[in-house]
Amino acid sequence: MRRVEPESVPVSIPLVVLDVREDGTVAVTVDGSPLHPDPFAPPWRRSSFGQIIDRATDDRTTPARVEVREADGTTFTDIIAAQRRRAPQPPPESEEPTSRPVFHAVEGDGFVPGEDVAVAVVTGHTDASGTGTARALIDPARLAPDAAGGVVEVVLFGRISGLTIFRRLP
Structure with a gap:
C-alpha cells in the first residue's frame, strides 16, 4: 500500500512596501494594495513607521516582510516578527477610592487659524x-x-x- 503524503503549503507573509518620497512623505502598500492613513490624518511620513507597521501587522500579531525604498534609490528589507500577546493582568484591587484624572491646559499663540x-x-x-x-x-x-x-x-x-x-x- 502506498503512503499518501500531505501536500506542503508554502509559507506566506505580507509584504509591506514603503516608498519614501523626496519630501519625506511615504506611500505604503501591503501586498500591492495601498495602505492610507486615517481619514483627516496627515500623510504618512518617515516618522510614521511604527504606526504603519502596527496597522499592517494587526498590532504586530502577524509577521511581515518590510521593504523601504528610499528616494535616492537605496532599499532596505527586514522581517518584522509577530509578538505574543499576553492576557492583560487585572489591576490589583484597592480599598482606596478611585481618584479622577487631573487635566492640565497647555496653550500657545501664533498658530495659523485652523492648522493641525x-x-x-x-x-x-x-x-x-x-x-x-x-x-x-x-x-x-x-x-x-x-x-x-x-x-x-x-x-x-x-x-x-x-x-x-x-x-x-x-
Whole structure:
C-alpha cells in the first residue's frame, strides 16, 4: 500500500512596501494594495513607521516582510516578527477610592487659524551628532513625570506654521 503524503503549503507573509518620497512623505502598500492613513490624518511620513507597521501587522500579531525604498534609490528589507500577546493582568484591587484624572491646559499663540497642531510629551532629551542627526530611544517607563522633580514638558507644534512652543506642567 502506498503512503499518501500531505501536500506542503508554502509559507506566506505580507509584504509591506514603503516608498519614501523626496519630501519625506511615504506611500505604503501591503501586498500591492495601498495602505492610507486615517481619514483627516496627515500623510504618512518617515516618522510614521511604527504606526504603519502596527496597522499592517494587526498590532504586530502577524509577521511581515518590510521593504523601504528610499528616494535616492537605496532599499532596505527586514522581517518584522509577530509578538505574543499576553492576557492583560487585572489591576490589583484597592480599598482606596478611585481618584479622577487631573487635566492640565497647555496653550500657545501664533498658530495659523485652523492648522493641525501636534501635541507631544517630552520623554527625554538627546544631542545631535556631528552630522546633524539625532536619535531617541523611547522607554515606555519614562512616559510619566520625571522622577527627579516631577517636571513634565509638553510641545505644541504647528504642522503648517512650524511654530514650536514648549510648556512645563506644574
